Amino acid sequence: MAEPPPPVLVVAGAVKEYGAAVKTRALAGVDLTIGPGELTALIGPSGSGKSTLLNLIGLLDRPTAGTIVLGGHDTSTLDERGLTALRARMLGFVFQFHHLLPAFTALENVLLPSWGDRGRPTADARAAAEAMLRAVGLADRLHYKATDLSGGQQQRVAIARALAHRPPLVLADEPTGNLDTASSAEVFALMRRFNRELGTTFIVVTHDPRIADQCDRIVELVDGRVVSDRPVPPAPG
Amino acid sequence: MSFAWFVALRYMRDARGQTALILAAVAVGVSVIVFLSALIGGLQTSLIAKTLGSQPHVTLRVPREAPRPLVEPGPDLAVARDVTERAQRLRSIDQWPSVMRTAEGVAGVIAASPSITGAGFAVRGEATSPVVVRGVDPERFLAIIDVRARLIAGRYELDGGGVVIGSKLAAELGVTVGDKLRLSSSEGRDDVVTVRGLFTLGNEGVDGTWVLTGLRHAQALYGLPGGVTTVELKVADVFAAERVAAEVRARTGLRADSWMAINRELLEGLSAQSSSKLMIQFFVIVAVALGIASVLIVSVVQKSREIGILRAVGTPAWRISLVFLLQGGVLGVLGSFAGSAFGALLSRLFEDATRDVTGAVRFPVTLDLELFALATAIATGVGLLAAVIPARRAARMDPATAIRNG
Numbered sequence A: 001m002a003e004p005p006p007p008v009l010v011v012a013g014a015v016k017e018y019g020a021a022v023k024t025r026a027l028a029g030v031d032l033t034i035g036p037g038e039l040t041a042l043i044g045p046s047g048s049g050k051s052t053l054l055n056l057i058g059l060l061d062r063p064t065a066g067t068i069v070l071g072g073h074d075t076s077t078l079d080e081r082g083l084t085a086l087r088a089r090m091l092g093f094v095f096q097f098h099h100l101l102p103a104f105t106a107l108e109n110v111l112l113p114s115w116g117d118r119g120r121p122t123a124d125a126r127a128a129a130e131a132m133l134r135a136v137g138l139a140d141r142l143h144y145k146a147t148d149l150s151g152g153q154q155q156r157v158a159i160a161r162a163l164a165h166r167p168p169l170v171l172a173d174e175p176t177g178n179l180d181t182a183s184s185a186e187v188f189a190l191m192r193r194f195n196r197e198l199g200t201t202f203i204v205v206t207h208d209p210r211i212a213d214q215c216d217r218i219v220e221l222v223d224g225r226v227v228s229d230r231p232v233p234p235a236p237g
Numbered sequence B: 001m002s003f004a005w006f007v008a009l010r011y012m013r014d015a016r017g018q019t020a021l022i023l024a025a026v027a028v029g030v031s032v033i034v035f036l037s038a039l040i041g042g043l044q045t046s047l048i049a050k051t052l053g054s055q056p057h058v059t060l061r062v063p064r065e066a067p068r069p070l071v072e073p074g075p076d077l078a079v080a081r082d083v084t085e086r087a088q089r090l091r092s093i094d095q096w097p098s099v100m101r102t103a104e105g106v107a108g109v110i111a112a113s114p115s116i117t118g119a120g121f122a123v124r125g126e127a128t129s130p131v132v133v134r135g136v137d138p139e140r141f142l143a144i145i146d147v148r149a150r151l152i153a154g155r156y157e158l159d160g161g162g163v164v165i166g167s168k169l170a171a172e173l174g175v176t177v178g179d180k181l182r183l184s185s186s187e188g189r190d191d192v193v194t195v196r197g198l199f200t201l202g203n204e205g206v207d208g209t210w211v212l213t214g215l216r217h218a219q220a221l222y223g224l225p226g227g228v229t230t231v232e233l234k235v236a237d238v239f240a241a242e243r244v245a246a247e248v249r250a251r252t253g254l255r256a257d258s259w260m261a262i263n264r265e266l267l268e269g270l271s272a273q274s275s276s277k278l279m280i281q282f283f284v285i286v287a288v289a290l291g292i293a294s295v296l297i298v299s300v301v302q303k304s305r306e307i308g309i310l311r312a313v314g315t316p317a318w319r320i321s322l323v324f325l326l327q328g329g330v331l332g333v334l335g336s337f338a339g340s341a342f343g344a345l346l347s348r349l350f351e352d353a354t355r356d357v358t359g360a361v362r363f364p365v366t367l368d369l370e371l372f373a374l375a376t377a378i379a380t381g382v383g384l385l386a387a388v389i390p391a392r393r394a395a396r397m398d399p400a401t402a403i404r405n406g
């Protein structure tokens, strides 16, 4: 029998507490293993710890206890520089409030991750950024200021930004939370497409059951614990 | 273009209004620095040039004769005394040619001239004026004080009973070029001389008393055949005069007075002026630095979300710091260019506006490249320094906090 491929991400016993005097336990021991190419929905009520978990996986914050192993790297041994470098190479981010840089064009926004990491834009990075913007249907908006784009267009730029440097894992925190139904469907369809075409692994936090149902797997958090973790049955027809 | 440059310039361009305002503030600050330096530098240079126009840099003479007490105080004898300086006789410097050679051998000395300096009277008809007789070697003396360049009438000729005198003295005696006058020395000798030229050195005392004559003629008037009473030196760096004087003093045992010692009050005044100039400039620099720092701190706070995103997508903290350091540096450089130009303009306008009735410049300003280079270096340094706190703050921005909802 063939060995199963190594997981992209292993979260083991992750605990996160906030506050010094009065402690809030945002995560109370989370175990989660994500295999390559999975598109996982992370759901749960507001305040259940979804963003906290995504921040830990995204190496933006450190767990109070437990470990995060990303692409085989035990992140607890890394210093700030090491975490930053690993973020640049392993991860893509899509945030709820798209968070484009308003002073920059669509193309510049997409280039920023590789530019910020390497210091200089390479011809390859530029070509990849342009290709990515074309792929999200914004070929004619490359040089538009981020602020001159609609919400749906901005979120598509954000997806292009998260994917242009071809990270193995993309984290999306309520990427459609601020969009109308049509734009939401469009944006999710893009993620679904890139997951299939590029084999990129996605973890998508969402409140929208229609979106969750189109994922491969649904993980539900309540009060900082995983209460259910199930595969989505393939859509009928 | 590197990431940090690109982002820094884009932020500055994007906040045009803010950038223009702080640039204007830096430029005004730098122009004050440039203008003050140009004005005070110009004033001091012209004051010193004026002072040195009628004075040797260093003068060597025989040491004063100390008063000799008639009774020496002893262990069992207290002496109450009232010391009166002895009247100083004119005395020649021993072996003066060798003294000249020694002085010329001291580093920094570029010319030496022997002279006799004595008191006397000039008489012309009913008019009598006290004078200072300066017997000099005509060519050597020109290296010390360029009288030839300051002649207003006649020629610089000191041979054969010719003298060249100050214009004010000539006016007092009512003489002009070609007239004769009687010169009597403090040694009681006198002679009739012919006025060959008149000079104005710009110093009232000198222009009203000096009578320049040949060295040999003066030796005869003062009964010092072959002797000289002073040796005057010119030095390469006028502000090294005191150091040179000390060296010559040590080597020859003579009294050596530098122009700096003689004009101590002038120099103290100039140095006080320089200190207050520096103080004003210092506070201007502090104000400029605070301006830059506050603009950048506001910018860091405004952009905390964007900084968080850049950090989240993998930009190292030091590169984020660099973005703000560069903004500080660019503000300093651009502000200092604008400020240097504005300061130069201001200086020229001031120079023009303060011309006297004849159109001559009363307050000359000194604008040199060094000043602009210094202003630019200071402004750039201040810009960078002012950006340190904002840059550190930007680097410490926590990406998780920065991107949290809202």
Ligand SMILES: Nc1ncnc2c1ncn2[C@@H]1O[C@H](COP(=O)(O)OP(=O)(O)O)[C@@H](O)[C@H]1O
Binding pocket: A018, A019, A024, A025, A026, A044, A045, A046, A047, A048, A049, A050, A051, A052, A053
């Ligand atoms: N920086 C923080 N400081 C203190 N408490 C926090 C912080 N971030 C999140 N929390 C708390 O942790 C819990 C989980 O929050 P969060 O992960 O944002 O939930 P979700 O994204 O599922 O809505 C909440 O109770 C929230 O108030």
Ligand SMILES: [Mg+2]
Binding pocket: A050, A051, A052
């Ligand atoms: Mg959340």
